[in-house]
Amino acid sequence: AQQYRITLLSGDGIGPEIMAIAVQVLKVVGEKFDLTFEFQAALLGGAAIDATGEPLPAETLAQCKNSDAVLLAAIGGYKWDTLPRHLRPETGLLGLRAGLGLFANLRPATILPQLIDASSLKREIVEGVDIMVVRELTGGIYFGQPRGIFTTETGEKRGVNTMAYTESEIERIGRVAFETAQKRGKKLCSVDKSNVLEVSQLWRDRITTLSAEYPDVELSHMYVDAAAMQLVRQPTQFDTIVTSNLFGDILSDAAAMLTGSIGMLPSASLGASNPGLYEPVHGSAPDIAGQDKANPLAQVLSAAMMLRYGLNQPTAADYIEQAVLTVLDQDYRTGDIMSEGKTLFGCQAIGDALIKA
Amino acid sequence: AQQYRITLLSGDGIGPEIMAIAVQVLKVVGEKFDLTFEFQAALLGGAAIDATGEPLPAETLAQCKNSDAVLLAAIGGYKWDTLPRHLRPETGLLGLRAGLGLFANLRPATILPQLIDASSLKREIVEGVDIMVVRELTGGIYFGQPRGIFTTETGEKRGVNTMAYTESEIERIGRVAFETAQKRGKKLCSVDKSNVLEVSQLWRDRITTLSAEYPDVELSHMYVDAAAMQLVRQPTQFDTIVTSNLFGDILSDAAAMLTGSIGMLPSASLGASNPGLYEPVHGSAPDIAGQDKANPLAQVLSAAMMLRYGLNQPTAADYIEQAVLTVLDQDYRTGDIMSEGKTLFGCQAIGDALIKA
Ligand SMILES: CC(C)[C@H](C(=O)O)[C@@H](O)C(=O)O
Ligand SMILES: CC(C)[C@H](C(=O)O)[C@@H](O)C(=O)O
Helix, strand or coil: CEEEEEEEEEECCCHHHHHHHHHHHHHHHHHHHCEEEEEEEECCCHHHHHHHCCCCCHHHHHHHHCCCEEEEEECCCHHHCCCCHHHCHHHHHHHHHHHCCCCEEEEEEECCHHHHHHCCECHHHHCCCEEEEEEECCCHHHCCCCCEEEECCCCCEEEEEEEEEEHHHHHHHHHHHHHHHHHCCCEEEEEECCCCCHHHHHHHHHHHHHHHHCCCCEEEEEEHHHHHHHHHHCHHHCCEEEECHHHHHHHHHHHHHHCCCHHHCEEEEECCCCCEEEEECCCCCHHHCCCCCCCCHHHHHHHHHHHHHHCCCHHHHHHHHHHHHHHHHCCEECHHHCCCCCEECCHHHHHHHHHHC | CEEEEEEEEEECCCHHHHHHHHHHHHHHHHHHHCEEEEEEECCCCHHHHHHHCCCCCHHHHHHHHCCCEEEEEECCCHHHCCCCHHHCHHHHHHHHHHHCCCCEEEEEEECCHHHHHHCCECHHHHCCCEEEEEEECCCHHHCCCCCEEEECCCCCEEEEEEEEEEHHHHHHHHHHHHHHHHHCCCEEEEEECCCCCHHHHHHHHHHHHHHCCCCCCEEEEEEHHHHHHHHHHCHHHCCEEEECHHHHHHHHHHHHHHCCCHHHCEEEEECCCCCEEEEECCCCCHHHCCCCCCCCHHHHHHHHHHHHHHCCCHHHHHHHHHHHHHHHHCCEECHHHCCCCCEECCHHHHHHHHHHC
16 A cells, blocks of 8 residues: 655644544545555644744754655644744744745635635626635745845834745746646636836736747736736636745735635645645634534645645545535534525534445 | 915826816816815926936926925826936835825725725625825835945846835824824724834834824734735724835735726825815826826825815815715716716816816
């Protein structure tokens, strides 16, 4: 049997509940496809702060590096929101991205026919939406230097961050985006703000140059403000989107919300080699933690992305995705995607239904 | 009669057509309310590039400074898109904002009951949407230094922009926002990315401190990615939003698109004193220029904002806004907001109907 070491970062809030379901599902899939998963748990975020005083203990990073893939649930919560920034759960996540060199974040936003009415947009606008946002994840303003709060000559404070990209950083994420588009609808829209920012100008130039190597992909460019508009106006115009860290943060969340069901959306963060990081788009939902109310499907679909992108087991990934569709077809729903005529299930009951499926 | 000198920047594309209607309307309003408008035309954007080689001729800036208000239509077009950035139409607009010290951009996004079906969002989601985005306009990453494309030690290019705010810049826009909220629903949401950016941390701190002076306004904070989501999910939760230049660029356009009719939306850009700049949110639409198809209503509503915010003539502003509603109630529509059962009118015909109304 093929053997994989998977680091599990259950994190905070609903994290442990939804992670438990994903592990149950992976075990069943492992038996079916003759894959052996060796799971090792590690601490990240609030859970790590409480136990060790740091959001990303060195041991966690070491364990992650020493594995084939990292499955993360969700981190954060009100409890840690007042800590200084270097001790906040999010800082642990940023450190993990940097530490594992995860420069490419794949964020699908797909409308499932079963859940189309969950969208706040009209059915005819969102029908068929199938967008992949490829977000640069280890550069740009998230990591640029100089940064900080400084005192000016006149004695007042000045906050500073730096948005910067080198050509090689742009090229690297550009290649992932073109290759992703090649496997999808062969349309790539690069989003920038090159009418105002020099860093975007370099971005646009490099992506344009790179496109010569991918003649089968149709490249277009859009300003970030226009992209925010067009996602709302006519989202089906997009296939694959590539953009910088900050713009990707905003646009991938906007795209996710078009579906109306962010409890369904997984993501993958990839580097030049394994391990990649796989996590749901939604947060840790501390208000419903421990009540068996959470929707585990994004977590389960993140495990499917792990199989597809990290472990090169596309058939096993398909199998999980099919089970999710079956459960939805059976009209089982957690509270976040509940609607009239459907059956309300808790987190574990959805897990049981998945395993049956 | 009260006398006002108004600089008219008709700009490019549909600019001259819609500006003509606004001027006709202002003349009628002037007679009615005993206001005399002295109009002086000046060049900005593509029109200025063609005539003088520069997007913002010194004479234009001087004329604007020497007036009580500046009314702008729209600038830009494919024709000038390949020019180097310092010669692009947008650069002229940025220079005008900086030159007039217009640090506060007011961007309303209001759903008119007559046009609710133009939205791509469901009726029940957008019904009653009435948001004012207060965007900082002369700071942040749009103007921060250092900026440019540099060569690194390894010989590759690196694009750099700087997102920076001082306390006084934050305080200044914060005051405008709190005062705007006081005149509206008394709810202010400050949008930042303080979980990642130091500049946002300073922003959040200053806005929070400032809120002590405005106890009647309920202040909340939201991350920019969450705000992009919430605008799509439940836009009625927002009253007034305050944010930085770049985030405001993105969010005000997203908010505008919720209405589905950006041909209806005006904006005001204000400094510490007059003149302010008043312009529609939409662009210059070169594809329909000169065909009498453009929707002049955003331009006319921009003239109303000028009367309200710049010339302190709220009754005259009300009068114009009422006329716009009347024309919509009469079911007259330009192509961009046309729907079944309405009457299709050209730009000038809408102008005539406004004047009758
Ligand atoms: C938690 C936060 C630091 C993070 C980000 O901004 O990248 C989150 O919003 C995301 O998109 O994964
Ligand atoms: C044209 C461009 C420079 C401008 C901006 O980004 O500010 C526009 O998008 C706007 O919002 O007024």
